[in-house]
Amino acid sequence: MLAIGMMSGTSLDGIDVALVEISDKKEASIRVSLLDFVTYPYQEKTVARIRDAMSLKHSNVLLICQLNVELGKLYGKAAKQMMEKHDLSGADIAYIANHGQTIYHDPTSEFPSTFQIGESAEITEITGVKTLSNFREADIAAGGQGAPIVPFTEYQLYHSSEKDRILVNIGGIANLTILARDGNLSSIIAFDTGPGNMMIDAAMQKFYQKKYDDAGKIAASGKVNQPLLNELMDHPYLSQQYPKTTGREMFGEEMTEALFQAYHLLPEDWVATFTAFTAKSLCQAFATFSKQHLEVIVAGGGAYNKTLMDWIRLESQCDVLTQEALGYSSEAKEAIAMAVLGKYTLEHTANNVPSATGARHAVILGKITDVR
């Protein structure tokens, strides 16, 4: 059957829409093929309104109430465009699974909570397709962090009984999901390993006024400063037990600026050292696995940094592939994941991963908005 998965991330780029063909029987392993993938960018005024809705200072009930509908209409139109492109009507699509736009995620307060907007009833109205939404609340209600939600799909799509597979995403932060060949859904380990591109990009911005190190060329021309790398590898986050999560608060500007004050390195050596830190902290997270059966699959912007990928290969001494090498798509990964999660929701099957989120038990994620 056909389904649509949609993701709009915190980068506020826009709406990722994946049209997939998905096996329609309950099977031990699900089969998904990506038929088409399009990102519909947000307009600037929409980005500005989302930023206001995320802000403690600028948000209010009217803005959030209206933006929920505004985004719902945009999501509906994005899905409808994908349907029209392929001459599909509402009756041809089994369901739409939409992540929505996160405007708050606060799983550690007295009232752990998360907030995704983009009204699903607007999506059903525009598309005529049953819509699933709000995939994080139930895990939080069960005591989990509401994140990550991708490991469930990763297990369904990538688990192998012959290989230990490690799925890595290198965005600003790097995270991984470990699918042991003798493991199952309840033994999945997933956590943030530390910085991804965040510190590399900070050095590129400061010394080269560029957003990132294209293909890792600057890193390749520099020399790793061993004392600095040793200090970085002593960061307490790295020895912290999982489940664990990190972000800009830990490896962001404040940390890099302090380092720029404390050490005096050549520009290319900063980039090289930070690149080595990302590679080494990542590989340390799965150092105990036997190399023989190990396969590492990298997605995210970091996959395009040749030097980083080389150093991960060198450090891990195992096969390091990209999503594309396996016939998958890095950029469509999360939108596809939504479609897979949605299928289990409709089958009344639990689809969180308690070992990854910290939830007390398995739950069925999502809310269903039906259509006549």
Added chain:
Amino acid sequence: MLAIGMMSGTSLDGIDVALVEISDKKEASIRVSLLDFVTYPYQEKTVARIRDAMSLKHSNVLLICQLNVELGKLYGKAAKQMMEKHDLSGADIAYIANHGQTIYHDPTSEFPSTFQIGESAEITEITGVKTLSNFREADIAAGGQGAPIVPFTEYQLYHSSEKDRILVNIGGIANLTILARDGNLSSIIAFDTGPGNMMIDAAMQKFYQKKYDDAGKIAASGKVNQPLLNELMDHPYLSQQYPKTTGREMFGEEMTEALFQAYHLLPEDWVATFTAFTAKSLCQAFATFSKQHLEVIVAGGGAYNKTLMDWIRLESQCDVLTQEALGYSSEAKEAIAMAVLGKYTLEHTANNVPSATGARHAVILGKITDVR
């Protein structure tokens, strides 16, 4: 089967919980019996937080995000208490249908929208029961006002092929639902008729420092001022075509204060005249119906005002009953309505009333949060 309906109104009194037995087959007419009804009052600190969340000035994304969970837990606990009172487990209850707390309702702006909070995933977590929520968004997405939602249930429970039934609710504002004996779901008329107790209460407050006219005694002791009543009956709202809705902006303090300046009446005559205005404006709304087959059923605080009820009988010259006279409960009415709406949602059956809300077409209201 057993189900729970929950309502928490804009009066912020608390959580109305109705435990009902509901016919579990699809039938021409649904049967519902109320097994128990309890209102769990909100604590003052909760009321204060809800008021902040409703306020443009004091609301922000963090408050709304957390209050959604906080209320969800309260709703879950309220339902759970009802279940424990009757020794019922999650498996005994087919579903919970929860209205949630409205913190914004703005159906007329560029982005018509409505906002009910009280996280359903928290309710499922606490009760172990499948929970339905968000019953207004789909009607708004279809171009309706998202309100009223009670007429659907009124039709299911009160429609008769022998009598034209008019269901009246006299709160601050008075509204009615007309169920013609030869009509069906798509011919329902429902609208606000004008003031209910609002103007009477304003006069009681000003001249007697009391909240309301107990049993209509003051009105009974006064004399209706005909020129004032004539002026009131000329109010343009009364001749406006339905669907129409009114509120405190029209018949509130501003209007009564202006009248108190312009006319000089005895205190009891103010109360009598305003009582007559409520009765007359209400009865005018169904004056064209043949008296012979007409039955008027009144709910709300106004049903306890004997003088008002007498004058409605006098003016309409037809049978005027209370909910209780028919074996129903005035105070549980809306919570029961949620349970009835929820049953249709789960049966994939449309349950809005486009002729009452102004929607372009029928939709299935609500979102379903499933439980393992």
